Amino acid sequence: MDLNDRKRKILQAIIDEYIGTAEPVGSRSISKKENLGLSSATIRNEMADLEEMGYLIQPHTSAGRIPSDEGYRFYVNSLMRKYKIGMEAVAQLQSVLETRVSQLEKLIRYAGAIASNLTEYTTVVTAPKEQEFEINKIDLVPIATQTVMLIVVTRTVRNKVMNIDIDSATCMSLANILNEHLAGLKAGEITFDKIQDIQKDIENRLSLHPKVLIDIMHFVYETITDSGETEIYVNNAKSILKYPEYNDVEKAEKIFTFLDDKENLKKLVASSDADGIEAKIGKENDFEILQDCSLVTINYSLGNKKAGKIGVIGPKRMNYSKVFASLDLISNEIDKILNEYISDE
Known part of the structure; x- marks a missing residue:
């Protein structure tokens, strides 16, 4: 049943009052504090109707009313005044x-x-869930003999030191290949076929052991899924x-x-x-x-x-x-x- 304007105003006044006091609200309290132009008796009758309709609860026989879950829901959806932050x-x-x-x-x-x-x-x-982010960039930086730092940039930056025997030029070429295939992708878009395509591209352009790509891809995938634990x-x-x-x-x-x-x-x-x-x-x-x-x-x-x-x-x-x-x-x-x-x- 739709609430008429009078019932809406009374329900709003009751919930506003109860939010502030945590005490059951009676008809006299509403008639004194709210400019409704209604007598306590009229408000009391309307409150009884609102209780019957499921919007109010009377916790004790002699007490006033408090909002029910349905009353709060109606308040949030239809009655709540807009609050302005200072x-x-x-x-x-x-x-x-x-x-x-x-x-x-x-x-x-x-x-x-x-x-x-x-x-x-x-x-x-x-x-944020990391797996929702795209790969922005992958970089490979030689830091010592047979040691390379793999850097994966999403919305954050993660890195891993790997034992790979490649020089600076090869690092740059490999990073370029990885970025060509992976930049802009999310975890769910890195398919087995995609990895095969990367491997073929590497075989055509570089001389690297297949295990290198496996190790790199393991960390790349881990980076965009591991921290997905919210x-x-x-x-x-x-x-x-x-x-x-x-x-x-x-x-x-x-x-x-x-x-x-x-x-x-x-x-x-x-x-x-x-x-x-x-x-x-x-x-x-x-x-x-x-x-x-x-x-x-x-x-x-x-x-x-x-x-x-x-x-x-x-x-x-x-x-x-x-x-x-x-x-x-x-x-x-x-x-x-x-x-x-x-x-x-």
């Missing part, structure tokens, strides 16, 4: 991120910390203790145990697959331990490709408008900085 906070964010751009991992870590500071909730950030960083896990929902010691311990398990967090963040910002409220979360929590996530990109996520975990009565605005701002800043950085390489 210019001072925006300037600080830009300054901190720009000074960390030279180290991608630190940039992502700081972004998570900033998100936690802005929202005052726990944040979870996933680092890194995940948690910020401000202890923030949950600030909220009365977690005053129960046993409940808080279970949450801390969950947040300490990176495999659970990877599954949690991976379960959010929307292109833009997404909120999973209460029972929408896949983990039972988070049935009283909400998770809001957003992607950030590298070269117009999804690279990772920033997520905020908090009580269901979290300040959604502030969280949405904060994550949107941080994601846009990361995208801008990283894409500028990539284009300059």
Whole structure:
């Protein structure tokens, strides 16, 4: 059933009030604080209707109402006011991120910390999956007799010292062949046929033992897949203790145990697959331990490709408008900085 304008305003007022107080909201409280032009009796009747429709819950017979998961969902989708981040906070964010751009991992870590500071909730950030990146360049540099350094450049740089007896000219020629065939490819595009083509090209142009290519390709492939194990960083896990929902010691311990398990967090963040910002409220979360929590996530990109996520975990009565605005701002800043950085390489 669609909500009429009066019910929408009352539901919005109740959720706004509950987000701020964590106390069940009564009709008198709404009639005093909100300029609705309605009596307490009218508001009480509307609240009863909203409860019957599934948007509100009355935790105790004599208590006011609190939002249900469905109430929060309707609020996020249809009622939430837009939150504006202050210019001072925006300037600080830009300054901190720009000074960390030279180290991608630190940039992502700081972004998570900033998100936690802005929202005052726990944040979870996933680092880029290396296998999603293309090979930018391969280089071979002789560093001693029968010793060569193999350098593979993606969005990061990895190198390996190899025992190969080739001179500088051969190193350069071999690197040129590898770049001709592999530059711009990702792991899934390096097929067995592609490796055979490279081997044939090497045989036609150079005199090298086949094992050389096998060793090189093993490291190249390892470079773009090995670090595909998603890194995940948690910020401000202890923030949950600030909220009365977690005053129960046993409940808080279970949450801390969950947040300490990176495999659970990877599954949690991976379960959010929307292109833009997404909120999973209460029972929408896949983990039972988070049935009283909400998770809001957003992607950030590298070269117009999804690279990772920033997520905020908090009580269901979290300040959604502030969280949405904060994550949107941080994601846009990361995208801008990283894409500028990539284009300059």
